[in-house]
Amino acid sequence: MSNVLEIKNFSKIYSENKRAVDHLSLTVREGEIHAFIGHNGAGKTTTIRAVVGIMDFEEGDILIDGHSVKKEPVTCKSLTAYIPDNPDLYDYVTGIQYLNYMCDMFSVPAKERADRIRTYADCFKLTDCLGDLVSSYSHGMKQKLALIGAFVHRPKLLVLDEPFVGLDPEASFYLKKIMHELCEAKTAIFFSTHVLEVAEKLCDRVSIINHGKLITSGTMDEIKGSHSLEDRFMEVIENDEQI
Numbered sequence: 001m002s003n004v005l006e007i008k009n010f011s012k013i014y015s016e017n018k019r020a021v022d023h024l025s026l027t028v029r030e031g032e033i034h035a036f037i038g039h040n041g042a043g044k045t046t047t048i049r050a051v052v053g054i055m056d057f058e059e060g061d062i063l064i065d066g067h068s069v070k071k072e073p074v075t076c077k078s079l080t081a082y083i084p085d086n087p088d089l090y091d092y093v094t095g096i097q098y099l100n101y102m103c104d105m106f107s108v109p110a111k112e113r114a115d116r117i118r119t120y121a122d123c124f125k126l127t128d129c130l131g132d133l134v135s136s137y138s139h140g141m142k143q144k145l146a147l148i149g150a151f152v153h154r155p156k157l158l159v160l161d162e163p164f165v166g167l168d169p170e171a172s173f174y175l176k177k178i179m180h181e182l183c184e185a186k187t188a189i190f191f192s193t194h195v196l197e198v199a200e201k202l203c204d205r206v207s208i209i210n211h212g213k214l215i216t217s218g219t220m221d222e223i224k225g226s227h228s229l230e231d232r233f234m235e236v237i238e239n240d241e242q243i
């Protein structure tokens with residue numbers, strides 16, 4: 001399996017004395033679901049924002065399908081879909097206008113876009129609301145619309161920041177199902193979460209970050225062994241704090 005995402009020695013320094021992420025390296029392979037976990041303020045969002053090209057960084061490089069986010073930002077963006085923890089969508093378009101715009105931006109063929117939009121909108125119970133203005137959507141509905149906008153263009157790399165927060169149980173179920181389907185079609189998925197039970201069931205690999213440093217990364221079985229991911233996480237973090 002080839003590496004879709006390669007983070008190499010990435011560091012982010014917000015101010016002189018504040019190294020939010022410190023020489024972090026990890027890889028996410030084709031068809032892999034990879035969880036990125038760590039305490040509040042550990043550096044997850046900072047890393048994710050650098051990966052998706054919306055934040056500059058001082059040290060290291062990040063490659064998407066072999067392309068550097070610094071040197072080839074447009075190519076990288078064409079391969080990536082990103083859903084932030086609080087998606088900020090255009091208010092004065094309808095849901096369907098937003099989805100067609102996403103399909104236009106990513107050149108989704110006309111004959112495939114209607115099918116994909118219908119399939120995902122049905123899963124998320126959004127079909128009847130697609131003609132409504134986004135401004136009339138609830139927070140969860142906006143989140144679902146943003147997810148559909150990411151899925152319709154079948155990205156090579158899907159990056160999600162806390163995707164399960166705010167979704168109803170049925171939407172969470174379908175999100176997990178769609179994540180598996182995308183992986184079968186070779187998409188690589190990298191997402192942050194505090195919901196360790198979901199990460200444990202859903203992911204092939206996991207990386208743990210603490211105070212900006214990667215403390216471990218590997219397959220779910222390698223990392224957790226016979227423990228629960230939560231127990232292992234607590235143990236790894238406690239050991240790291242003692243160093």
Ligand SMILES: Nc1ncnc2c1ncn2[C@@H]1O[C@H](COP(=O)(O)OP(=O)(O)OP(=O)(O)O)[C@@H](O)[C@H]1O
Pocket residue numbers: 014015018020038039040041042043044045046047
């Ligand atoms: N724009 C900024 N300016 C200065 N410091 C920042 C900025 N954004 C984040 N930080 C700091 O960088 C560190 C990492 O923050 P980050 O948002 O990446 O953490 P996180 O792991 O995503 O946390 P959470 O789980 O709470 O979302 C924190 O100490 C935070 O205070």
